[in-house]
Amino acid sequence: MSLNPVTPAFIADLEAALPESAIRETAPHYLEEPRGRWHGQAGVVVAPQDTAQVAAVIRAAAAARVPVVPYGGGTGLVGGQLAPDGPAPVVLSLERMRAVRAIHPRENLMLVEAGAILSDVHDAAAEAGLLFPLSIAAKGSARIGGLLATNAGGVNVLRYGNARELCLGLEAVLPDGQIWHGLKRLRKDNTGYDLKDLLIGAEGTLGVITAATLRLVPRPAGEGTALMVVESPAAALDLLSLARDHMGEGVSAFELIHRAGLDFLAETLPDIRQPFAEAPEWFVLVDIGLARGLDPATALETLFAEGLEAGLVSDGMIAQSEAQRHDFWELREQIPEANRLIGALNSHDISLPLEAIPDFIARAPEHIGRLGPFRINCFGHLGDGNLHYNVFPAQGQRREDHLGARDAIQRCVHDLVHEMGGSVSAEHGIGRLKVGDLERYGDPAKLSAMRAIKSALDPLGIMNPGAVLRAV
Amino acid sequence: MSLNPVTPAFIADLEAALPESAIRETAPHYLEEPRGRWHGQAGVVVAPQDTAQVAAVIRAAAAARVPVVPYGGGTGLVGGQLAPDGPAPVVLSLERMRAVRAIHPRENLMLVEAGAILSDVHDAAAEAGLLFPLSIAAKGSARIGGLLATNAGGVNVLRYGNARELCLGLEAVLPDGQIWHGLKRLRKDNTGYDLKDLLIGAEGTLGVITAATLRLVPRPAGEGTALMVVESPAAALDLLSLARDHMGEGVSAFELIHRAGLDFLAETLPDIRQPFAEAPEWFVLVDIGLARGLDPATALETLFAEGLEAGLVSDGMIAQSEAQRHDFWELREQIPEANRLIGALNSHDISLPLEAIPDFIARAPEHIGRLGPFRINCFGHLGDGNLHYNVFPAQGQRREDHLGARDAIQRCVHDLVHEMGGSVSAEHGIGRLKVGDLERYGDPAKLSAMRAIKSALDPLGIMNPGAVLRAV
Structure with a gap:
């Protein structure tokens, strides 16, 4: 079933069916994605004002067998928001429906x-x-x-x-x-x-x-944030268990950060305040939100004391003000930007069974090391088993000189993740970047069910063709 | 695409593919359901020992186009676990796979x-x-x-x-x-x-x-349970908001109970201890589980005091021991049994937007009253907007004399629920009981998507035909 590109006649049909304001200029951002891997195409960009107009666009596209690429904020990291090849699609932006x-x-x-x-x-x-x-x-x-x-x-x-x-x-x-x-x-x-x-x-x-x-x-009645230096990723997991024993659902976030994150921040964003006099190898950001009657600072102090007693933590600091909480979070949230400035070869968005994480973190560098002297920045949402495992050229080397190693690095990381029962897309999705990974690592029964569902609900194949599943 | 009944030849095929122990006696419980509406049929009952054997059964059924009815504990309340008509199916019991x-x-x-x-x-x-x-x-x-x-x-x-x-x-x-x-x-x-x-x-x-x-x-570090007399269902909702403001996720259950529940218990299960000297019209069971550092009894006392101050509650009791917690829960959990003994004409498992519940509870008796002098027992999981809205013959009347009113009562309740943005199956499912309701109240686009998915994943229509969707 082949699809057709947007044609002037098709645009004329859309113009007849929609108010003039729905047809947009094809601004550059509709054709770009944050990591710069692909450039998209657009036969036309439409931004409907209501659901009935969205339906009109889809009906027109179905009638003409024209592909439709839905477009949100354009922040997706796997290329799901643009069509780099195939017939020029309708880019369907929801930007005007924001009530x-x-x-x-x-x-x-x-x-x-x-x-x-x-x-x-x-x-x-x-x-x-x-x-x-x-x-x-x-x-x-x-x-x-x-x-x-x-x-x-x-x-x-x-x-x-x-x-x-x-x-x-x-x-x-x-x-x-x-x-x-x-x-x-x-x-x-x-x-x-x-x-x-x-x-x-x-x-x-x-x-x-x-x-x-x-x-x-x-909103939790009281919130608090701490940074705690942990002996190892395994100690971080034990600290998480301890925190949940104490506070149940009160643990809102539990982020693991490696020294590389601090180094990258120092290198690229020197204005970000470094929290430690001497950067530790591993630390966690613990964020809690508690019910009335509990003091977050006291709860974090107790957690730290028990973690110290158990040999899990060796140093730490508890935010003493909202400004300091903000600083701690800023540190965490600027790491992706530091990574971008350093220039990652690959950003792996992976998840693993919690118990497998220390072993993965121990084994992966050796596997990658066989491919060359790359730098690694591993951080992520430890409580969810979700690591952002990013690989960079060795210090002083240029990203451009190592782009050829990308596929091998990704294969190496994903093979290990798969072998250990993990997922090669924890939170970013498949998009166009990981269609091959899904075919390689996905369960065959699930894949065939997915293809059957796609054919059943979208028999013409107009909806975002080439994302998630290879276009047929 | 017509299906075939289980035949001796098909059973012989199964016997060849499976160990002898997998073929079971067709015991009566495989053909019954708790509310006694239907009697099922079974061409054969099989109980595989592992997943490979389940797959062998399904492959055999697919090859012979024989229907398969999966069977768990047999406790479903909408008839999803048996086939009252159509070709005699394989009843596929998972009872031996319980590791x-x-x-x-x-x-x-x-x-x-x-x-x-x-x-x-x-x-x-x-x-x-x-x-x-x-x-x-x-x-x-x-x-x-x-x-x-x-x-x-x-x-x-x-x-x-x-x-x-x-x-x-x-x-x-x-x-x-x-x-x-x-x-x-x-x-x-x-x-x-x-x-x-x-x-x-x-x-x-x-x-x-x-x-x-x-x-x-x-497990929460400390748990507590209270009964609180509320002025109205609207007051119960305000009390729930207050409880969640205090305790966040610490509120584990919030059950609304009407006096009818106590009356029915007194009538049918007189050994159950009645908690109130004088039965209130509405009360709630509040169950909480808190993190370390908080005392559940104190939290419930504070909630009660603030509820009293706000005019939401007028009386209450906080369980002083695990035995008393158990008694409070026993009271709640025996209401369905009391209903069964009284003999409901219809048990409606409905949900509503939380804000619509007081209005529904006020309006529904008038609608039902137009059909006759029926008794109502309304109770349920208020925190989820889920009511069990059960209708009985007037006191002294026999259930058998009013079975003809069942469909009209159900239609009346479900019409009102649907009109108010609710669901006609909150937690029990569609099974065979509510296939018509789903067709009547379901969204047409969703229904057509459901039918497309069913055809795509089960093109032969062997899996539990007639449940959820009408068999085609």
Whole structure:
């Protein structure tokens, strides 16, 4: 079943079906992605104002067999948001659908359109005295539709879950142009197959999310943050167990950071305050949010004292003010930017069974070392078993001289992850970057079920062809 | 595509493919369901010992186009576990696959086979010092496979989620006989479509779950339970908000109970201790589990005092011992048994947006009253918006004389629920009981997507035909 490119006649059809304002200039950002691996194409960029217009675009594309690439904030890291090859598609941007349709504080939920920017959703929740706990570094640009389509993760998954767990219902346009009205305000609804979770994580290949019911949570009464120097990744895991024994769900984030992160920050962003006089090999950022009646500083002090007693931690500091909490988080959140400035050859977004992490961290450098003298910066969301395992040229070497090693490095890391029961895409998704990885490491029964579902829901193959599954 | 009944030749094929022990007597319980609405048929009952044998059964059934009805603990309340009509099927019981394959306490998870009984899973988690928080009244018989296939709910969903949220991975046999090896030990894994959540809640119509990775949680350091008399369902909702403001995730269960529940218990189970000298119209059972450093009794006293101050509660009692906690819970958990003894005409398992609940509770009796002088017992998991709304003949009247009113009562309740944005199946599923309701109230776009998925994954239609979707 071959697809057709956007033609002037097709654009004329769209112009007839949509208000003039829906057709956009093809600005460069629609064709770029943050890591600069691909350049996209666009036959036309449309930005509908409402769900009916989205449906009209999809129906027109289905009638003409023209591919559609849904576009959110453009922050995806696996190339799911652009079409580098194939017939020139419709780029369907949700940027004009960014309304918060309703907030129900007593129900702890809000109804929001797919184009809403994450930080605006944070603000709207805060105004209602509540918290929308999904948070990622790109929160100022990422849009809800894309966050759901990729099942985004971030720093608070340990406590509150992925985007998936924070979504109670969806409105979406399916590949045949039908609108699914699934914006329920329900916690329990066992009426048929879970279409919501099928669309979440499908990266726009099974339909376009146009709005969502998002779960909000009460703000913890008191919050606190600490940095603690740990003896090893294994000690960090034991410290996490200890923290959860003490505080249950009160542990909001538990981030593992290697000295390389501090070195890279010192090298590229010298204005970021270095917290330690002497940089430790491993440390963790622990963030907690507790119920009334508990003092976060005391809880962190107790955790540190018990960790010290057990030989897990050797040094640490507890934030004494909101400004200091912010500094600690800034340190963590600027590491990806430092990585970008240094210039990673590969950024591996992997997850492992928690117990396997120390072993992986011990073994991987040796495997990579066989390919050359590369530098590694390993950090991540330890509580979720999610590491960002980034590989760089040796100090003083140029990234450009080592691009040829990329595939071998990725293969080496992913082979080891797979062998140890892990995932080669923890939170970023498959996009176009990891289609081959999914074919190599994915379960054959699951892959054949995925292909059957894709054919069933999108028999023409117009929705984001080439993302997740190879275009047929 | 018509299906064939089990024949002697088909049984001979199974006997050749499986060890003798796999073929079972067709005991009566395989053909019954708790509410006695239907009687099932079985061409043969098989109970495989491992996943490979399950796959052999499915392949044989696919080759002969014989229907397969997966059978767990037989406790489902919507008839999903039996085939009252159509060609005589294979009843595929998971009862011999009940091993706990592994427990990883540091990872807070266990790998367990589908035939494991829920209370055995509770015990295994407790032995590891952890909690598997899914709990329903039928925990002594219900099996993990069925609990997942129906996305079971229960009393702790408020805090810990449905069966869906407690499952990290699945092993399953798909309708073509392929085994999906998806028993990951990962918190984050964005590699392709969410097949796990598609099988969860599909009630055996898209495949047979054979094993699962279950999420465990740390046991709260201290637990407490209280009964509090509330002025109204609206006051109960305000009290819930207050409790969550105080304790965040510490609120484990929040059950609304009407005086009718106490009356029914007094009438049918007089040994159950009545907690109040004078039965109140509405009261709630509040169950909390707190982190170290907080005293549950103090927290409940504070909640009560603030509720009293705000005019939400007027009386209450806080359990002073584990025995009293048990008594409070026993009271709640015996209400379904009292209902059974009184003899409900209809048991409606509904959910509503939280804010709509007081209005629904106010309006529904008037609607039902137009059909006759029926009695109502309304109770449920208020924190999840899930009510069990049960309708009985007037006192002194015989159930048998009013069975003709059943459909009209159900239609009346479900119409109102649907009009108010609710669900006609909150936690029990569709099974065979609510296929018509799903067609009437379901979103057309979702229904057509469901039918497309069913045809794609089970083109022969052998998997539990007639459940969820009408057999074609």
